[in-house]
Every structure is written in C-alpha cells, then in structure tokens.
Amino acid sequence: QVQLEESGGGMAQAGGSLRLACAASGRTFSTGTMGWFRQAPGKEREFVAAIWWSGGLTDYADSVKGRFTISRDNAKNTVYLQMNSLKPEETAVYYCARRRTGWGSRASADFNSWGQGTQVTVSS
Numbered sequence: 001q002v003q004l005e006e007s008g009g010g011m012a013q014a015g016g017s018l019r020l021a022c023a024a025s026g027r028t029f030s031t032g033t034m035g036w037f038r039q040a041p042g043k044e045r046e047f048v049a050a051i052w053w054s055g056g057l058t059d060y061a062d063s064v065k066g067r068f069t070i071s072r073d074n075a076k077n078t079v080y081l082q083m084n085s086l087k088p089e090e091t092a093v094y095y096c097a098r099r100r101t102g103w104g105s106r107a108s109a110d111f112n113s114w115g116q117g118t119q120v121t122v123s124s
Helices: none
Strands: 002-007 010-013 018-026 033-039 046-052 058-060 068-073 078-083 092-099 118-123
Touching (some): 002 092, 018 092, 018 118, 033 068, 033 078
Antiparallel strands (some): 018 078, 068 078
C-alpha cells in the first residue's frame, strides 16, 4: 500500500507562484504514473499534470501548459508541481495520485492511490 501526502498549498495572489510536493511512503515502486488533480467547489475533479515515474514523460492539461511544471525526485519518493502565473479560477483542493501501471490516462478512476489533498487559494 502506498501512502501519499501533499504539502505546499496555501494562498497566492493572481500571477503568483506556489510549489506543491507529494511524498510517497509505504510500498513504493520506481514505476507507474504520478499525477496531480484538482477539485474546485461544486466542480468535478480534473486532471492537471502527470509524470512517468521512471522515464520522465510528462503530460499537462491544456489550461496549465506553459505555467505548471511537474517533476520528481526518485531518491526522495517525491513529486512536485511548480505552479506559476496562478489564476483565481485555479483555487481548488489539489490532490496527488498514483497509478501503479500504465501511462497516458487522465481519468481519475485509473489512479489507485490518493493523498488527502492540499488547499490552494488564489486571490485576485
């Protein structure tokens, strides 16, 4: 069983930056996909970004491409999400998730383990 714990959420002004971290513990493997999702009040959870744990492949939602960067530190079992040029509409709870096998899906149902989430609030 993998446990995921997010950190780094908080408040930022529009145009500002935050960096989220997701630390994995427990039965971790150097394979699979790590992803970030977000859910705003009254909205469905949506895909933000993903990274292939061992190969460095990345995928981004169109809405964040060019502003957000996902990265990983395998030695620390940690995945990061650097968020720049934040917008008020990106206020949401951000979740880290892991998919044991496979690459390419953006569907939350395909991810097996989830963190508790961290709140990101962007003020205008």
